[in-house]
Amino acid sequence: MTQPLLSVRGLQRRFGGITAVKGANLDLCEGELLSVIGPNGAGKTTLFNLISGHDRPDGGTVRFGGVEVTGSTPERLAALGLARTFQHGRVFANLTVRDNVLMGTHSRMKLARPGPPLLGALRELFLALIRPPGVRAEEQALRREVEDILHLFGDRLIPRLDRPAYSLSYANRRRLEIARALALRPRLLMLDEPTAGMNETETAEMRTIIGQLKARGQTILLIEHKLDLVMQLSDRVIAMDDGAEIAAGTPAAVRHDPAVVEAYLGHRHMGGEQTPDAVALEASP
């Protein structure tokens, strides 16, 4: 087996007396789609935050692309090619759709390369002010790329290119966030409940989009509550409850794992086509 793109070992996070993540392990290879499922409060989002650098683990290691990145900053991970979306949606409300997606290209911009401390920043300021042809060409190329990315979402976002993000519908904001993450050209795309708050049609549309991304070879780590979607898209599934992994394996195996069924009892039945109450719980932004 080749070296996994993402490798998590014994990851822990405690909040006061509560251990939100108790020694999580996972491996994700290039081109794979791994889903993390589990009831609310299972520690899925905390695990995401620990991997993407938005929170610091109390123990364990994270390796990404063969580099040890435990406790690294989100900006460094972004530069290494890790992009994520957020559970409740975080778009730049006062920026236009175009500018939101352009922000996703930030870590790839030649102009914004870190460079030596202080001097790198001053160089960036200077070049931004005088705007030499190279800088202008780069910006133009990125703008074209933004439109290409947005075409993935059909006519959902393209007609709204110059609208501020606050004027978008909830579902469109979720799409915009994914577009922004894709603009990073991520080696690993982490999606935190991409269909939360979406109706059936929108969910089906999102499933198609994620399927397309997967077909392109995009490596994806997905948190999702809608099990239909998980079962259809995932190569492997990890089920978590109470901060720990309770089952892992193929979608079918995890679905029928007694521990998983047990964890979900009281929440909903496993494998039902419809999960209205779960959707309702997760929908509120």
Added chain:
Amino acid sequence: MGAWLDYTINGLIVGNIYALLAVGLALIFGVSHLINFAQGSIYTAGAFIGWTCAQRLGTPLPVTMAAVVLGCAALGVVIERVGLRPLAGSARIAPLLATIGISFVLDQGLQLLYSPDPRSLPSPLPAWRIQVGRGTIGALDILIAATGLVSAAVLFGFLRFSRLGWAVRATAQDSEAARQMGVNTDAVNRTVFAIAAGLGGLSGLLVGMYYNHIDTAMSFQATLKGVVAQVIGGMGNVPGAIAGSLLLGLTESYGVALFGSSYRNLFAFVLLLIVLVLRPNGLFAGRQAMSPEPLTGTFIAPSRPWDVPRWAVAVCVLLAALLPFLPNSAYALQVLTNAWLYALLAISLTLVAGTLGQVSLGHAGLLLIGAYASALLALDSGLPVWLSIPAAGFVTAALGTALTWPAFRLRSHYVSIATLGIGEIVGLVILNWESLTHGPMGVTGVPPLTAGTVELDSPQASYWVALAVLVLLGLMQSRLLGTHLGRTFRAIRDDDVAARACGVSLDRYKGLAFAVSGFAAGISGAISAHLYSYINNETFTSQVSVLALTMVILGGMGNVLGAVIGAVALTGLPEVFRFTAEYRQLIYGLVLLLMIRFRPQGILGTA
């Protein structure tokens, strides 16, 4: 040793007074997440109500104290009604800015009512002092200590045992849930404001008697001290506020003992910064279980800016440039030169407060750095003025960014408090670093504007210089906002967590924005220094910072042209209507209040 005991006692007494201010601030922050910047004005109002009762009406002390508490509590209720309640649902920082406006209005109201002259407020208590070890304690010390203890006990009893007290605590924990359970959160807010104001007013009365001196200019320092004490103890933490106040009182007292009284405030603000950087949740917050509550939500009202056509701007600039050719324009030139310099300050502030979303209240510090840098470079190093001004811009950019660096990891309210502290520290360092800055004497004989051999000190020439620099820097900033940097700054403003996920290093871009901002502010301060020919540490005070923020809000946050319009409006209109100085502050306060309430996006809209 005796002296040390005295300093300790003094520190504890002063700390007790701060506690009366800070407890109210903590209560208010607890229930409504608002830092009440009008607290110091209530404190001053309390002192003057006390003076009126004691000196004019001849009431005995208990009656005076009761009148102060009741009068100020009523004032607190009014402030809550006017400043807080109408702003429910707007950005978190909006009520904070409103209380700044209210404090301007109150301070100037008091000044109009009582004149700015200081008054004495003798203590009616007997003048005996008891020996404690080798220090002494007087009757007033005991009264202050007793007031502090009794207030704390009553407050504790109220919060613990009364129904309304429960409601207050419930609202502090989760106001939404409290409202669902039938708690009248409006009544809670009103009560909390009344308590806070009553205690604040009492504090003013006691301080007035302690120093036998009251004046209408003491509000701002009182607010600052209360806020500092509260931050030290942890925002919204009532026992923490008391402990923080005592710690602040002791730190100041020992600082004064070691270095002299001009260091008192320096110690207070350095302590503030240390706490903000190391323990932003206060010294007494337990190890934070969850990450501190994100105080996101800058004062940005969603709006699309007015697109002013370029030719219109060009025509305005041309008209402005031709103004000196009009006859009898001397007065207008003087006013507008001042307006252009304020506009430079405003475009500087609008970049960090509006575009980057870091509402700085310390821009006066940048003006001071620029003014002193240019004045000292020209005077003591013999640099020609046309070189010392840009040099001052670079010095301010570098120094301002370095000083604000500790605040880069803070958010919203905390940024405002930290920058306020940093601005004050700049003034205090200038006051105390005599070998470099000439200390309290100030710098006299700052050379006038020249370029090579060309004298530029005529009103016309000064006017053109200020206008030209403004146009240049304004164009530069607009150009910058059109690049990926403008986009990145605004992304940080809207959501810094998401910006980091996109690979944006907050330090780098905040640093760049503050550097560009510092450059413009430094140039403004530098030109001012050469026009004034005399500067000291009080040439630009925190009031100037607040005025600049008012201009920025008036024009539309982040809007370069808006900032210029705001500056011209607030410096020009009072001249047009020939308002005297006292009324001006009143107008600034009212403009700030009205804009926040009715047009938060400003005249031209946020950009």
